Amino acid sequence: MRRDPEPLFLARETYRRRRMMDAARILPFLGVFLFLVPAIWGGAVSTLSGLIYLFIGWAVLIVLSAVIARVLARPGPQGDRVDDEVGG
Numbered sequence: 001m002r003r004d005p006e007p008l009f010l011a012r013e014t015y016r017r018r019r020m021m022d023a024a025r026i027l028p029f030l031g032v033f034l035f036l037v038p039a040i041w042g043g044a045v046s047t048l049s050g051l052i053y054l055f056i057g058w059a060v061l062i063v064l065s066a067v068i069a070r071v072l073a074r075p076g077p078q079g080d081r082v083d084d085e086v087g088g
Contacts, residue, residue, distance in 0.1 A: 017071075020068055021072065023068055024065075024072065027061065027064060030061070030064075031061050034057040035054065037057075038054065
């Protein structure tokens with residue numbers, strides 16, 4: 001009596017969902033990095049350019065977080081949501 005072997009890899013949808021959860025966890029660190037870049041520039045760039053950079057970086061973070069939230073809000077392969085997977 002042989003049992004079928006366990007699958008070696010995760011299902012594709014589960015794998016992608018977990019990678020999106022990882023991206024959501026990394027997003028705050030990306031934001032800190034983006035907002036600290038003008039401090040590295042020092043006086044080499046004008047204040048207006050720095051403000052435009054910060055505004056664009058802020059907008060990119062908003063768009064990325066909205067896309068990640070939309071993807072994670074969809075039911076997973078078993079019909080459960082992300083809140084059920086992480087115990088929240």
